[in-house]
Amino acid sequence: MVDFADFDSRNYPMVDIRTGYAGWAETYEQTVQDAMDLAVLDRLAVPHWDGARRAADLGCGTGRTGAWLRGRGVAAVDGVDLTPQMLDRARARGAHDRLVEADLAATGLPGAGYDLVVSSLVDEHLADLGPLYREARRLARPGGLFVLVGLHPYFIMAAGMPTHFTAADGAPTAIATHIHLVSEHLSAGLAAGWQLAEMREAVVDEEWIALKPKWEKYRSHPVSAAYVWRNPA
Template sequence: MVDFSLFDTRGYPTVDVRTGYAGWVDNYEQTVQDAMDVDVLARLTVPDWSAATAAVDLGCGTGRTGAWLRGRGVGAVDGVDLTPEMLARARTRGAHRTLTEGDLAATGLPTAGYDLAACSLVDEHLADLGPLYREAHRLVRPGGLFVLVGLHPAFIMAAGMPTHYDGPDGPVAITTHVHLVSDHLTAGLAAGWQLAEMREQVVGEEWIALKPKWSRHRGQPVSAAYVWRAC
């Protein structure tokens, strides 16, 4: 892990994850773009989404990823999130079989109970990736997949921008960490995963149309997706 404070150009007041997402919940879905995560998931070639009879959505938030998985043919999706306000939004969406408030490193869900674990836009909030990778490995059956997508470390460093939202008194940052690609590889391999696919998405015309100010980041990596297979 690299200390984000070395790159922070914003200096926003910073809150913990639960406080931050509780404050962001009302306009979260108007802020987060599909190009950041689910569009990257859609480009992956290894996962056969419809073959998964049961999946766990780690850091399910408002249910965006869970709804996308169900739309891809996943049979049932169980969601876990730290923030009650986010879980309440996911509940109204109705994409999940169950929703649990809990720590992603210790979900309490059944061992080897899932064909697939998914985690979207979460890893930058974790000080240590190891517990997430180990818990995902415990949850997935042998031969199953763990699919993780998040902001690319190169983008976080180049932009100097933490995950943040507009609070009533101005921008508020949520605790952000920088995990290098090698940090993911080290954590995944140590937990018993085998890397099956990786995809990096760069800032291109689609992104610049959504966020014209990002034209200065043209060609820089913005998202990274990893597909791991349980050994």
């Protein structure tokens, strides 16, 4: 296992997930770029979004992913998040049919109840990927998909940058960040009984440079990774 502390070049004070996202909830929408995750989801070939009758949005946050799924034709979306303040934002957005405050390893959602399980920008906060992959498998119907998208481990290492936000007092604050190599995702997914159906990596391109000119030094570096898993049961 790779320790993020070996790469941390910012040395921001670091807080736990619930504390961090409670503090970030008000400004989250203004600081997270769709190019990081939603644009990557949009380029996936295997998922037929409009064929999903019900989806589980794990780590739903403010409802960005849920709204994107509904916009792609997913009929119904249930969301789970650990942070009440983020759930309040998602509730106001109105994209989810049901919102639950719970740990992603034990959501309380019905087993085998979803055609699609999605997790976006979550895995870097988990010390162990196994519980997420196992819970997603429990939730998915036979033949259902689990789609996970997040920061590429290479980018976290190259940039030395944790997930972070600017706190109310103006101080940069990091949220607990872990590095999971691609092989860790493959191992966790296979151990949970998933079959890999697609993987896509996105790099820092012209779109990213336009959004973040300071990232010119990272041009062509992998920045996001997406995995599509199928439940063979």
